[in-house]
Amino acid sequence: MNEEKFGIVILGPPGSGKGTQARCLSSLFRLKHIDVGRELRRVAEEKTSLGLHINTLIYKEKVLVPDDLVLKILQNAFEPISFFSGVILDGAPRHKDQIQSIEHFLQQLGVPILCALSIRVDETLLVERIKNRYFCPRCISFYINGIDIQDATKDLCPKCRYPLERRKDDTAEGVKKRLEIFSKETQLVIEEYRKQKRLIEIDGEDEPDIVCSLAHKELLKMIQEKYANKNTA
Ligand SMILES: [Zn+2]
Numbered sequence: 001m002n003e004e005k006f007g008i009v010i011l012g013p014p015g016s017g018k019g020t021q022a023r024c025l026s027s028l029f030r031l032k033h034i035d036v037g038r039e040l041r042r043v044a045e046e047k048t049s050l051g052l053h054i055n056t057l058i059y060k061e062k063v064l065v066p067d068d069l070v071l072k073i074l075q076n077a078f079e080p081i082s083f084f085s086g087v088i089l090d091g092a093p094r095h096k097d098q099i100q101s102i103e104h105f106l107q108q109l110g111v112p113i114l115c116a117l118s119i120r121v122d123e124t125l126l127v128e129r130i131k132n133r134y135f136c137p138r139c140i141s142f143y144i145n146g147i148d149i150q151d152a153t154k155d156l157c158p159k160c161r162y163p164l165e166r167r168k169d170d171t172a173e174g175v176k177k178r179l180e181i182f183s184k185e186t187q188l189v190i191e192e193y194r195k196q197k198r199l200i201e202i203d204g205e206d207e208p209d210i211v212c213s214l215a216h217k218e219l220l221k222m223i224q225e226k227y228a229n230k231n232t233a
Contacts, residue, residue: 005086005111008219009093011190012119013182014175015126015133016204017211020142021119022090024212025219032084034077036091038140040065041168043073059168062177064185067098071105078109086111095185096192115222116193117215119204123179130175138162 008031012018019035026033044055050069057065065073070092081087087106093099103113121129132145136157143164145152152164169178193199200218204211 005081005084006223007087007089007106007111007113009089009113009116009189009193010119011116011186011193012204013121013123013126013186014178015129016119016121017129017142017208018090018119018204019140020208021117021202021204021212021215022088023140024208025117025215026088028212028216029088029219030083030085031088032078032081032086033088033090034074036070036073036077036089038091039073039077040070040091062169062174064094064181067101070094070098071101074102074105081109081111089113093189094181096188099189099192113198114226115198115200115219116190117200117202117219118190118193119202119211119215121204125205126179127175130170131172133170134164134166136160136162137165 008025008029010018010022010025012021022033022035025031040054040058043051044058045051050072054065054069057063074092078087089102089106093102106113129144132147132152133142134145134149134152135142136159139157139160139162141157141159143149143152143158149155149158149164155164156162157164168174190199200215200222202211202215202218206214
């Protein structure tokens with residue numbers, strides 16, 4: 001049995017449910033889920049010079065964090081991964097120029113990226129989801145107010161009974177900006193993986209469980225193909 005580690009990049013616009021899918025797939029494939037955005041937001045709350053710098057970039061200037069800082073954050077989030085079969089990378093690469101540096105970085109750590117998984121959702125549905133999105137900071141579960149939960153401003157997390165919060169940039173303006181960045185930058189990342197025939201595309205409008213089992217099936221196919229090619233090479 002092959003024990004090589006591998007990485008999967010998960011791509012999708014804000015509100016596509018990619019965090020939920022990353023968590024589902026990480027447990028199915030025993031992968032470490034690295035959420036670069038969450039790591040950045042966590043560091044942005046620290047009163048260090050790095051924290052203050054990242055805080056300004058994401059909340060005041062609302063721009064993409066430069067590559068060297070992303071790699072630094074990745075490196076910190078990476079260890080230890082010896083218990084895992086690999087990683088699922090959520091939130092990077094965010095633009096085309098970042099692909100090579102991130103692939104190279106993971107390759108060196110012995111976790112080459114197998115493929116990218118792109119989750120597609122119609123834009124009007126995305127805006128609707130994000131406008132009503134709440135999350136539990138303790139167990140990191142996301143809820144859509146009025147659908148998953150009656151009143152997110154009063155009710156506690158159904159899983160762990162903790163008060164729910166909104167993401168700081170889940171405002172109309174923040175969402176617009178993130179969707180813009182996505183269609184301008186991340187779409188090119190998707191196209192690049194498509195060109196390299198390392199892209200899996202999944203419709204993300206269904207129930208999360210259905211989306212996850214679809215993604216699981218497609219990833220298994222991709223893994224089998226890779227090993228089949230290797231054995232005949
Ligand atoms: Zn919770």
